[in-house]
Amino acid sequence: MQKEVKMSKKIIEKPFRPVYPTPAGLITSVDVDGKPNIITLGEVAMVSLNPTRVSVGMRPATYSNRLVKTTGEFVVNFPTTDIIDKVDYCGTVSGRTSDKFTETGLTPEPALHVKPPLIKECPVNLECKVIGVLSLGSHDLFIGDVLVMHAEEDIIIEESRGIIDPAKSKAVIFAMNSYWSFGEKIDVIRFTRK
Template identity: 30%
Template sequence: MKISLGAKTLAQPTPVWAVGAFDEQGKPNAMIAAWGGICSSDPASLTVSLRPSRHTYAGIMKHRAFTVSVCPANLAAEADYLGMVSGKKEDKFAATGLTPVTSDMVKAPYVGEFPLIIECELSNTLELGIHTLFVGKIIDVKCDEDKLVDGKHPDPEKILPLIFSPGTRAYHTVGQKVGQGFDMGKKYMKK
């Protein structure tokens, strides 16, 4: 029997993405956002939702660009810190020892130690209650070479991306491959 939990943000899982932007003074900053995902294939785009009160918000609005650095499980404590303090008061990169790297494609920094980076131009915004949904047109994706499968696709088993469970506020990572998409279900197709 299923139990009603009410209208809550309990989708499973959510990403642990470090959203990078230069602040209004040009200082690199990154914050953790769990509200995000792919929203379009053409043009390739993703979304992140931030509250206007967040320091990163003003930087994205000013520079019309942001990055998403996908956090690996072995840097969970650093990522957690990026989500706990404001870049307005703290230099998060200095505190964690993480390296801000200026994107060569958009006017935004990313986290050098995180293996998968998505560089975005801000293409749209939508006010949604207490959050603003930022739509970023993906300009480039960068991945550590040793984290690729077949030399061209990020491998989740090598990256071990950190994921977040909103209800329990716990971090997890992905498991092993279950099967091949667009193949396993063929057994149900009419011949």
């Protein structure tokens, strides 16, 4: 017999970040002259598996928002816990007045299909072309067609589909205004159907 669990729940009328956790992403973009910028975002999500599409949410006032709207391109770079200081810096300083690649020591690498660079220190990079922008209130939602994914060989579980081992990737997770790392694996999807 299953034990009854009683919990008391509160009603929160205006929740702050009710969807958690989310991956932290370093989003690269370029200005019309090709100067790159980096912004840290906790609003990164898969929105379609076929075709492969992702979304990133950015406040309209950010420099990166203007760059992505102007060029229609961005790269999602997934950082590791090893560069958490650089992740935090890129989310707290504006690219209008700083060169974040120079200031952080992160290494830009050319992308194959878009102008924004990849970040070498990030084990996974997604080259994206903007296919839609929704103004939703505090944030604009950019929908990006993933043109190609770059992934370090040692973190790939299944190459044909680009399946990544989250533990080996040392991914950074964002929740409740804090950075986190992955914990232990519980089980695989569909484990109840074995």
